[in-house]
Amino acid sequence: MRYRIATDLVRAGRNRARNEGGVNPPVHRVSTLILERVDQLYDDDNVKTYGLDGMAVHEALAEALVAIEGGAGVTFAPSGLGACALPFLAFCEAGSHALVPDCVYGPTRRLCDGLLARFGVETQIYDPRIGADIASLFRPNTRFVWMESPGSLTFEVQDVPAITAAARAAGIATGIDNTWSAGLYFKPFAHGVDVSVQALTKYQAGHADVLLGAALARDAATHARLRRVNKELGLGAGGPDDVYLCLRGLRSMPVRLAAQAASALKIATWLRARPEVAQVLHPALPGAPDHDLWARDFTGAAGVFSFVLHPAPEARVTAMLEGYRLLSMGFSWGGYESLIVPCDPQLKRTVARPRFAGPLVRLSIGLEDADDLIADLEEGFARLTGQRAE
Numbered sequence: 001m002r003y004r005i006a007t008d009l010v011r012a013g014r015n016r017a018r019n020e021g022g023v024n025p026p027v028h029r030v031s032t033l034i035l036e037r038v039d040q041l042y043d044d045d046n047v048k049t050y051g052l053d054g055m056a057v058h059e060a061l062a063e064a065l066v067a068i069e070g071g072a073g074v075t076f077a078p079s080g081l082g083a084c085a086l087p088f089l090a091f092c093e094a095g096s097h098a099l100v101p102d103c104v105y106g107p108t109r110r111l112c113d114g115l116l117a118r119f120g121v122e123t124q125i126y127d128p129r130i131g132a133d134i135a136s137l138f139r140p141n142t143r144f145v146w147m148e149s150p151g152s153l154t155f156e157v158q159d160v161p162a163i164t165a166a167a168r169a170a171g172i173a174t175g176i177d178n179t180w181s182a183g184l185y186f187k188p189f190a191h192g193v194d195v196s197v198q199a200l201t202k203y204q205a206g207h208a209d210v211l212l213g214a215a216l217a218r219d220a221a222t223h224a225r226l227r228r229v230n231k232e233l234g235l236g237a238g239g240p241d242d243v244y245l246c247l248r249g250l251r252s253m254p255v256r257l258a259a260q261a262a263s264a265l266k267i268a269t270w271l272r273a274r275p276e277v278a279q280v281l282h283p284a285l286p287g288a289p290d291h292d293l294w295a296r297d298f299t300g301a302a303g304v305f306s307f308v309l310h311p312a313p314e315a316r317v318t319a320m321l322e323g324y325r326l327l328s329m330g331f332s333w334g335g336y337e338s339l340i341v342p343c344d345p346q347l348k349r350t351v352a353r354p355r356f357a358g359p360l361v362r363l364s365i366g367l368e369d370a371d372d373l374i375a376d377l378e379e380g381f382a383r384l385t386g387q388r389a390e
């Protein structure tokens with residue numbers, strides 16, 4: 001019997017024997033595992049020999065992640081960024097060329113410009129809206145195409161099937177940062193991607209209390225490559241308490257995300273009608289940039305989006321941002337609490353710089369009542385324009 005995802009996420013990873021009868025898996029704090037026989041000590045293909053590979057709770061979380069996105073296996077990393085690094089290190093070597101979209105999450109760009117460059121991997125930034133024309137950038141030494149859709153901060157939706165078709169025809173591996181959809185609303189493996197990365201820190205953990213990442217592999221050979229990098233770097237599988245919290249968060253993720261997405265769309269619609277707002281960048285909003293591509297490939301939306309203000313004095317924008325009662329300023333997103341950040345200082349673009357009318361602001365909508373958040377935003381606009389709120 002095939003169930004829908006909310007049902008699968010309630011049941012995933014439940015294994016009576018492994019859980020010793022419990023609904024939830026045990027949390028083992030383990031570095032050393034004690035083995036009975038000499039031959040087992042060196043048989044780590046078949047026997048757990050050391051805590052770095054993870055224990056029951058890691059297996060349960062991996063099963064839940066595969067229930068969402070499919071694939072042949074999960075490689076964990078201690079953060080979402082660490083998980084983003086895995087496929088680059090798995091597919092590239094000194095002398096390789098990799099392609100990265102201009103809308104990429106800033107720290108992933110820093111990885112490319114820093115560590116990867118120092119070890120002889122050249123990354124080239126491409127326009128996230130390039131589609132099938134990505135093929136024109138392929139070189140004999142191109143080994144990997146990275147995607148992120150929608151893009152961090154600016155929410156461009158990439159034509160993933162067009163890009164993966166071009167890459168596959170040229171024998172080039174592909175990976176995607178699929179954090180925004182939480183894996184629920186976009187299925188990378190159905191669109192030809194080899195590696196799907198989740199910053200589990202965001203919606204999966206969902207409570208702003210865990211840092212964790214995962215790289216899911218399309219097939220066993222790709223999974224083996226990712227695992228090898230994890231092992232060579234000694235990244236481990238995440239602390240057992242963090243992994244447990246993430247699994248606990250996952251159980252309610254479809255419900256939380258549905259509520260957060262509905263509030264976000266209501267707020268985005270309200271923002272679009274405001275005179276202070278030049279543009280709303282939310283792909284699920286009809287008429288917003290890339291809405292058609294989103295509607296073609298996604299089955300839902302997250303609660304994170306941006307909006308562009310009309311030009312305003314910096315001090316006014318600061319007063320708007322610093323005075324909210326409910327919206328807090330802070331990085332990350334996907335937790336139960338709403339967050340707001342001005343984006344311009346971290347907007348690093350090199351080939352496809354969007355021309356925005358004024359300051360760019362990102363919202364992560366939490367579980368507060370949407371109308372309370374709208375009232376908070378409205379007071380903020382009064383601070384922005386110097387008018388008193390009604």
Ligand SMILES: *Cc1c(COP(=O)(O)O)cnc(C)c1O
Nearest residue numbers: 079080081105179199201211212
């Ligand atoms: C937050 C984030 C990451 C990194 O996750 P961390 O756990 O904070 O390292 C990667 N990609 C995207 C799109 C993110 O939003």
